[in-house]
Structure formats: structure tokens, C-alpha cells
Amino acid sequence: xxxxxxxxxxxxxxxxxxxxxxxxxxxxxxxxxxxxxxxxxxxxxxxxxxxxxxxxxxxxxxxxxxxxxxxxxxxxxxxxxxxxxxxxxxxxxxxxxxxxxxxxxxxxxxxxxxxxxxxxxxxxxxxxxxxxxxxxxxxxxxxxxxxxxxxxxxxxxxxxxxxxxxxxxxxxxxxx
Ligand code: FES
Numbered sequence: 001x002x003x004x005x006x007x008x009x010x011x012x013x014x015x016x017x018x019x020x021x022x023x024x025x026x027x028x029x030x031x032x033x034x035x036x037x038x039x040x041x042x043x044x045x046x047x048x049x050x051x052x053x054x055x056x057x058x059x060x061x062x063x064x065x066x067x068x069x070x071x072x073x074x075x076x077x078x079x080x081x082x083x084x085x086x087x088x089x090x091x092x093x094x095x096x097x098x099x100x101x102x103x104x105x106x107x108x109x110x111x112x113x114x115x116x117x118x119x120x121x122x123x124x125x126x127x128x129x130x131x132x133x134x135x136x137x138x139x140x141x142x143x144x145x146x147x148x149x150x151x152x153x154x155x156x157x158x159x160x161x162x163x164x165x166x167x168x169x170x171x172x173x174x175x176x
Contacts, residue, residue: 017062017076024056024067032071042072046082050089059090087141095130095137097175100154103140106147111163115151116140118165122172135176 024032035048049071053064060083068079083089087100101107101116116138120126123136130137146152149161160171 017065017080020063020066021070022053022057022061022063022067028052028056036071043074043078046072046074046079047086050079050083054090059093087139087144093130094139096135097155098137098139100139100141100144101127102142102144102146102150102152102154104143104147106143106150107152110150112151114165115153115163115168118168119153119172122169136172 032049032052035045035052036042039045046068049068050060053068054060057064065076065079065083068074069076072079083091090098099119101112101119103112103116116127119138123131123138125131125136125138127138127140141154144152144154144159146159146161149159151163152159152161153163154160155171155175160167
């Protein structure tokens with residue numbers, strides 16, 4: 001039997017985000033305080049606070065992450081783990097319309113590759129990119145919980161379901 005000590009790896013690595021901490025108006029601070037007051041455990045407010053920081057800064061940037069860590073008394077890594085798990089939290093800047101195309105099984109079987117292709121050709125970008133005018137970003141994301149109406153994508157908070165290329169044209173043309 002081996003007597004070698006077992007090396008336990010940490011579940012996540014520390015994240016270096018620099019020294020800047022975001023600041024917000026008194027109104028936004030009051031909104032944040034109101035959310036914090038709803039929860040007996042401070043860290044439970046992490047998602048509502050992330051949405052506020054994202055709304056105010058356009059995406060969850062490094063100073064926004066530092067702010068959340070300070071307000072919630074959590075490690076930077078704790079904030080980062082949540083931010084990178086949810087596709088509705090953006091850790092990079094996105095365009096005015098963020099098109100998140102579901103790439104998971106039901107959508108894949110029901111035609112997601114053709115939809116993705118069509119969206120990208122129409123906008124002249126690849127998944128992960130933003131159009132030069134900053135209007136559209138296309139991302140491929142995991143299941144958005146609307147498998148029964150596949151294929152689908154989400155733009156902002158709106159779901160667009162049972163997509164066809166004609167329907168995609170209609171949706172995108174209404175946004176240009
Ligand atoms: S597989 Fe696309 S919404 Fe679930």
C-alpha cells in the first residue's frame with residue numbers, strides 16, 4: 001500500500017483582476033442595499049447584485065467584480081465562479097443586441113447549426129464576435145430551458161423559439 005501523501009488541488013485558481021474598484025451613484029447603492037436586506041446570508045444576493053453591476057457598466061468588468069467581492073465579503077474567485085457559470089452574465093463587452101443561440105442537444109437536432117450559420121452570415125460575424133457598429137454580438141450557449149420549442153435563441157431577456165431562417169430574418173430586420 002502506498003504511503004505517498006495525496007495532493008489535493010484547489011477547485012479553482014485565484015483570479016487577478018487588478019486594483020480598481022467600481023463605484024456607483026447613491027441611487028444604485030440604495031438599490032443594492034435593498035437587495036442585501038432581503039437575504040439572511042449576504043452571498044445569496046450575488047445574482048441580483050451582478051445584474052445591477054452589469055446593467056450599470058455594460059458587462060461584469062474587473063472593477064465590477066472587485067466591487068461585488070467587497071460588498072458581499074467574498075473572494076474574487078467566488079464572484080468569478082458565478083459570473084462565468086451563467087450565460088446571462090457577460091464577462092466581456094457585448095453589442096446592443098446580444099444573440100445567444102442555444103447549441104445543446106434538442107436545438108442541435110432541430111437545426112441550430114443552420115440557424116447559427118444564417119445569423120452569422122447575415123451579420124458578417126462568427127460566434128463570439130460583435131459587429132463593427134457594436135450593434136450585435138453572437139454567442140453559442142448551453143441549454144436555455146426551452147427545449148420543447150427548439151431551435152431557439154435569446155436576445156437580451158427575450159426568447160425567440162421554433163426558429164426558421166425566415167423567422168430569423170424577420171427578427172433581425174426588426175432590430176436594424
Ligand atoms: S436544448 Fe436548446 S433550449 Fe434546451
